[in-house]
Amino acid sequence: MNKVSICFISFFFLFFFSFVNFMFMMYFIMNNKVLFLEWEIMTLNSSMVVMSILLDWMSLLFMMFVSLISSVVIYYSKGYMVSEMNLNRFIILVLLFVFSMILLIISPNIISIFLGWDGLGLVSYCLVIFYQNMKSFNAGMLTVLSNRLGDVCILMVVAWMMNYGSWNYIFYLELMKNDLSMMMVSSMVIMAAMTKSAQIPFSSWLPAAMAAPTPVSALVHSSTLVTAGVYLLIRFNLLLINMLFIKFLLLLAGLTMFMAGISANYEFDLKKIIALSTLSQLGLMMSVLSMGFPNLAFFHLLTHAMFKALLFMCAGIIIHMMNDMQDIRFMGGISFYLPLTSLCLNISNLALCGIPFLAGFYSKDLILELVSLSNLNLFIFLLYYLSTGLTMFYTIRLLMYLMIGDYNLMCIFNLYEEDYGMLSSMFMLLFMSVISGSFLMWMIFSYPFMVYLPFNLKMLVIYVSLIGALMGFLVSGMNIYSVNKFIMTYNISNFLCLMWFLPSLSTYGVSYYFLYLGQNLLKIIDMGWSEYYSGQGMYNIIKNYSIFYNIYQLNNFKVYLFSFVLWMILMMLIMI
Template sequence: MNKKYSICFISFIFLFFMMILNFIFMIFFMMNNMVVFLEWEIISFNSMSIVMSILLDWMSLLFMMFVFLISSVVIYYSKSYMSSELNLMRFIILVLLFVFSMMLLIISPNIISILLGWDGLGLVSYCLVIYYQNLKSYNAGMLTALSNRIGDVFILMVISWMMNYGSWNYIFYLEFMNNDWEMIMISSMIILAAMTKSAQIPFSSWLPAAMAAPTPVSALVHSSTLVTAGVYLLIRFNMLLLNTFFLKVLLLLSGLTMFMAGISANYEFDLKKIIALSTLSQLGLMMSILSMGLPDLAFFHLLTHAMFKALLFMCAGVIIHMMNDIQDIRFMGGISFYIPLTSLCMNISNMALCGIPFLAGFYSKDLILELVSFSNLNLSIFFLYYISTGLTMFYSFRLVMYLMINDYNLMSIYNLYDEDYVMLKSMFVLLFMSIISGSLLSWMIFPYPYMIYLPFNLKMMVIYVSLIGGIMGYIISIMKIYSLNKFIMTYNLSNFLCMMWFMPNLSTYGLTYYFLNFGYKMLKNIDMGWSEYYSGFGMKKIMKNYSMIYSIFQMNNFKIYLFSFIIWMMLILFILLLN
C-alpha cells in the first residue's frame, strides 16, 4: 500500500476501533446509570496544582461514538476524494487534530479545558477552510476564524467571572447557584459564545462561507463537530440557563435563524451552500428546542442530524467530483440515470432531513414539533417552527428536482460513473445509520416513550406543512425561481431574501469596508503625499525606471543591436551633413 494511503487506513481503523469501544462503554454506563468523574493532576508545585478533569457519562460517550464513526468514515472517503492531493498526510493530520479538539470539548467538565477544545476547533477549522489557498478560501477562513473568536472571548470572560468560585469545574455549580448574579452573567456569556459557534443570527454569515473547505471537511464540520459545539455546551449548561431572560431571546433568534436559512436555501444555486443553509436551519431548530428547556431532545436531534447531514455532504462531494468541479445545480439534472447508487444515498438522506416517517430525522423532528404544539408558546414561535419545517421540504424537493428529475444540462456525460467503491462503502455505512439511528436512539435515550395527545389536525400538521412545502418546491423548480420573482416580488426584496437578509454584508463589509477605505485615504493623502514623492519613494521610483531601461538594453537582443546601429548611422549622417 502506498505510504500516502496507509495513513488514511491506519486513521480509519483507529477511529473505528475507538467508536466500537465508546459504544460498549456507553451501553455499560447507560445500563448501570453510571457517571465517572476523573481528575488527573498534571503538575503540583507547593500549593499550586494543575488538574485535568474528565467527565464520562452516557451523553459524552454517545456523542464521542457518533463523532468517531463520522470522522472514521470521512477519512476513509477522503482516501478516494483527496487521492490527487499531494499533501494528503497534512490533510489527515488536520482532520485528526479537529477530532481531538472536539473530544476535549465533549469530555470536559472544566471551563479551561473547554476553552482548549473550543479554541482548537476554531484554529483547525481556519486551517481547513483555507486549505485550497485561493482568495475565496482566505476570505472565508478569516470570516470563520474572526466570528469564532467572539465566542472565544466570551468563554475567556466566563473563566475570569468564575475565578471567585474556587474551581473552574462548572459542573459543581449548575444546580444550586441558579439565582446567583454572577451565574446569571456567566449564563448570558455562555449563550452568546454558543450563538457564535452554532452560527445563530447575527453570526450566521460564516457558516455558508466555510463551504470553501474540501467536501470531506464540510461533511465532518457541519454534521457533528464545529457547529454542534455551541449546542453541546448549552446542553451541558442547561440547568443553569433555565428561566433566564437571555434564553427567551435565544428562542426568538434561533427561530428566526431557522426561518432565514430555509428561505435563503430556496434562492441558492450552489449545491454545497444549499446543504450548509440546511445545516443552519437545523441548528436553529436545536437551539430553539434547547431554549424551551428540553436538552435531551436537542441532543437526540443533534445525533440523528449528524448522520444524514454527513451523508448528504458526501453525496454532494461525489456529484461535484463527477461534474468536473461544477457546484451549480442548474448545470445538473437527470443524474439518477448515470450514478444510481449515489442518487439513492442522496435521496434517502434528503428524506431523512425532511422527516419522512421512519427514517432518522422523523423520530426527532416529529417529537420536537409535537412538543411545540403541546407547549404554551405564543403563535409567532409556533408559526416559525412549522413554516421552517415546510421550507425544509421546499428546498429539499427543489434540490431533488434540479439534480435527479430535470433534464441533463451538462455538455457531455463521459465523466459520470458510479464505481468509486471507496466512496460508496463509506456512504453506505452512513446510509444504514441514517435509516436506523433515529429509532435506535429514541429507544436508548428516552427510557419511556413520549406519548403526546393532540387534536387530529394538530397531530397531522407536520404532514400538512411537509406536503405543501414539497408541492411548492415542485412548482418553483418547474417555473424557475427568478422568473417567478418578477411577478411576485420586487428585485430588492428577492435580493434581501437571497443574501441571508444582508447578513454577510452587515457582518463583513459593513464592519470592515468603511474603516479600511478611510485608512486607505489617510495613507494616500498623508503618508504618501508630496513629502513622500520628494524623498525616498520618489528616488526609488526614478532608480527603478532607469534600472528597467538598462536591463532592457543589457538583454543582448539582436534587434537592440540593430536599433543602436541605425541610431549610430543616423548620428554619423547628421554630423556629416552639419559639416
C-alpha cells in the same frame, strides 16, 4: 508511511474507538453511572494542575457518533482526495479536528473546554484555507474571526469563574445558579454558543466555510464544529432555564431557522444549499434548548449528524463527477448515471424532511408536537412550522434539479460511480440514517412520549410538509406552471438569497466605513496637513534657507561687489 496506510490506520483506530464508546455507553446508560476522573499533572506550591474527565452516557454517545462519522469521512477522503499531493497533512488536520472535539466533549472543566474550543477554531481555519486561493482565504478569515468572538466569551467565563476557586463548572450549576457571577457566566456561554453554532447575527461564516474540501464539510456540518455550541448549552442547561437571555435566544434561533430555509430556496450552489439546511437545523436545536428540552436537542443533534454527513458525501461525489461544478442548474438526470449515489442522496434528503420512520422523523416530529403543546406565542409557533415547510420546499426543489431535470452540462463528461471505497463509507451512514432515530429514541428516553393534541394540530406537520413539497415542485422550473418568474423579482431575491444581507453586514458592511475613514485620514492628515506642517513642510523651509545661505557662503556677493568697484574704477580711469 504512504498515503493509503495513514488513511486505513486512522479509519480503523477511530472505528474501534467508536465501538468501545458504544459498549461503555450501553453499560453506563443501563446502570445509570457517571465517571468523574481527575489526573493531577503537577503540583507547585500547593497549587495543583489537574486534568478532569467526565464520562457519562451523553459524552460517550456523542464521542461514539463523532468517531464513527470521522472514521467514515477519512475512509471517504482516500478516494475523494486521491489526487492531492498532501493527503497525509489533510488526514492529520482532520484527526486534530476530531481530537479537539473529543477534548471538548469529555471536559467538565472550563479551561480544557477552552482548549478544545480554540483547537476547533484554529484547525477549522487550516482546513477552510486548504485549497489555497483567494476565496478560501476570505472564507477562512471570516470563519476564524467569527469564532474568535466566541473564544473571547469563553475567556471571560474563565475570568468570572475565578471567584469560585475551581473551574470545574459542573459543581456550581445547581448550587450557584442565582448568583450574579453565574448569571454573567451563562450569558457569556450563550454568546459563545451563538457564534460557534452560527445563529443570527453570526450566520454568514457557515456558508462561507464551504470553501473547505467536501469531506471536511461533511465532518464540520454534522458532528463537530457547529454542534460544539449546542453541546455546550446542553451541558450548561441548568443555568439557562430561568434567564431572560434564553428567551431572546429562542427568537434569534427561530429567525435563523426561517432565514436559512428561505435563503436555501434562492441558492444554486449545491454545497451552500446543504450548508443552509444545516443552519436551519442548528436554529431548530438552539430553539428547542431555549424551551428547556436539552435531551430532545441532543437527540436531534445525533440523528441530524448521520444524514447530514451522508448528504455532503453524496454532494462530494456529484461535484467530483461533474469536474468540480457546483451549480445545480448544470446538473440533472443524475439518477440515470449515479444510481447508488442518488439512492443515498434521496434517503438522506427524506430523513432531513422528517419522512416517517427515517432518522429525522423521530426527533423532528417530537419537537414539533412539543412546540404545539408548549405555551409559546403565535410568532414562534409560525416560525417553527414555516421552517418545517421550507425544509420540504428546498429539498424537493433540489431533488427536481438533480434527479428529474435534463442533464445540462456538456455531454463529454463521463458520469460513473468509480470509487467503491467512497460508496461503502456512504452505505455505512445510509444504514445509520435509517435506523439511528428509532435506536436512539428507545435508548435516550426511558419512557415513551405520549403527546395528546387535536387532530388538525397533530396533522399540521404533514400539511405544511405537503404544501412545501408542492411549492418546491412549482419553483423548480421543471414544469409549465413554474412560478420562478413571479418570485425571482430582483429586489426580493437579492434580499433573500443573500441571507438578509448578513454576509455583507459582517464583512464589507463592517469594514467599509473604517477603511474609508482611514483613507480620508491618510489623505487629509498623514499626506496633507501633517506633511505640510511637519515632515515635508519643515524640509522645504530648511532647504530654501540653506540654499539662500549657501549663496552668501560661496562669497558670490563679494565677487559681484568687487567686480562692480573694479568696473567703476576702470570707467573713471577711461574718462580721465
